[in-house]
Amino acid sequence: MVVNRRIVFNQVKATGLPEPGVTTRPEQTEIDLDNVALNGGVLVRNVAASLDPTMRNRMKGGVYFTPNYVKDEPILCIGISEVLRSELDAYKPGDLIFIWSQPLEEYSVLPRQLVEQAGRKMDVPTNGLSITTYLGAAGMAGMTAYMSIKEIIGDRLQPGTTMFVTGAAGAVGQLVVQIARQAGVKVIASAGSDDKCRFLREELGCEAVFNYKTADPFEELKKFGGERGIDFYFDNVGGTQLEAYIEHSAKYGIIVACGYISGYNADKPEDIVYPKNLFKVVTRELTYRGFIVSSFIQKHLASFLAEIPQMIADGKIKVKEDVTFGVLGAEDAFLRLFTGDNEGKVAVLIDVDHADKWNLGERKKTAKVWQ
């Protein structure tokens, strides 16, 4: 028997921030790796997990497009797992599975159906990228940025156009900014701290940046967009910044709607801000289009994998990651997504004992390890 640490869902919290120990709680169980029944599935060591803002919506007890978390069961993430034992022909020990619904724990038995429907075999990276990058810039966050821009903005992404990006220092935002910059687009970006703003301007090449907690987005976008207005808006947050974009959009502007983070933790529904200028959607002939990456993976996965990971390995795309070492640190890390204290993509290295293998050995040396 070995120890199996995990984070389980504890109780519904419909409003406000998630609360470690209340919304979720840590737990320590045991598992017999040699004898646990697989029932046709696979036994995996969970290597790393991605923590995403959208997970918050599965803790609220309402109706969401993915199912609510189950009390006393591990919360579910997008993650990468390593096969230890397998009753599936497609997988053998040592294989990596990229899985959409990974229990946040050290070891899991994954049912055959889950692996077949929500898993994808992936190669162990040989390009020097850390495993967590495959959960961020080279994974779901990168795909979200890359595929939504391809699908919704398409050929209009041209040198000399302009784009506003919110949540720009976050997992998806960073990639959006860099994909836009490489296409010659001028970017104005917002983030929740002056440090992040500096990163966006100095390292990612944004023309303009502002801290949304202290600056007035209407003023900033007006200054940047001028008479003509701003062509595109990559919207991770909704609310006031969405309203500000609509106000200062260019004719035929496009809003890529990837999230509404400003509303996820409101204390009361009335506190959520919704734009009061939708008539401009008509008069400016704007396109406001929602996007969930799962709808487009099949269409764009090959071109994504051919382009983006190599660009990261070559340093053409920079990546900032907030990696937590040890599954027990996941609650704190998840909270950082909403306080804005994270620095880039938030991920957890669960398999801390093999940090070197996952190209995170150097970073582990200076990091806190939760065990």
Add this chain to the structure above:
Amino acid sequence: MVVNRRIVFNQVKATGLPEPGVTTRPEQTEIDLDNVALNGGVLVRNVAASLDPTMRNRMKGGVYFTPNYVKDEPILCIGISEVLRSELDAYKPGDLIFIWSQPLEEYSVLPRQLVEQAGRKMDVPTNGLSITTYLGAAGMAGMTAYMSIKEIIGDRLQPGTTMFVTGAAGAVGQLVVQIARQAGVKVIASAGSDDKCRFLREELGCEAVFNYKTADPFEELKKFGGERGIDFYFDNVGGTQLEAYIEHSAKYGIIVACGYISGYNADKPEDIVYPKNLFKVVTRELTYRGFIVSSFIQKHLASFLAEIPQMIADGKIKVKEDVTFGVLGAEDAFLRLFTGDNEGKVAVLIDVDHADKWNLGERKKTAKVWQ
């Protein structure tokens, strides 16, 4: 000298309904048809004018995408005019001009630049359609319906899909309903009176109808859309009905945003309703797209003119028109657009003396003539 009756803009009214005699006022002037200077332009007898909800926005003193009306000058409409004298090579007496900016009066001198930029020569109809139909179903309203569906819904307009249409008994809505029905789309429509609802169900073949003044749009759309939700929404009005559609939209739903009439006459900006469920734009991956017909006329005009007028002449598309006889009736007619007392497309036959020529002789016999 002959009498030249007209409706001029009198004073800004930012909120509430337009008010005949206050927002606008009737006026009687004179014009010397033989000697008035043309300065390179044309002298026209204005035949007919279209009255459209969007005109209300030019009376508010704010910033709109078309210029505000000028005090003591005739208000401007989309209209059809007949050339009496011309200093333009392209026009000779008797020619008809379809013009985007026609002064609401009996006779006008139109400058060369206006005619060249905002005019289009049209043939005198020989298919039996009334001249006002060329301002409605065979004109701008028809183009708006036809082109926006082509451009925004496109190939997804298929048998078995579902559509919600607001302002469905109005100029644009009627056409939308019929274009959708002919494509095999099931339509739920709303309008502001039980009579209009009956017309929509019995004459235009809507599967479901409701009176938005008495019914709950959330309930009606839920019942119609069921678990799957409704595929498309043709939005003339915004507000509560827009919110209700978003709530009961199908995955990948499309909103064709052509107007926000529910907001045009609000007493206070706070009275205008904006949807509080935009997060569903993300999770359902909706497309919400504004449309102004002028952006697409060049692209789709030929196919429109080849298809729609003949379908109307053949009775395949039914048309309901609210024609006022005489320019002095225009103020009342304009108000009807917002009280919902209009019956279909609101237009004014200005040239009442030649009603027969414009295929409105029969209707004139039973109509009030404003003179």
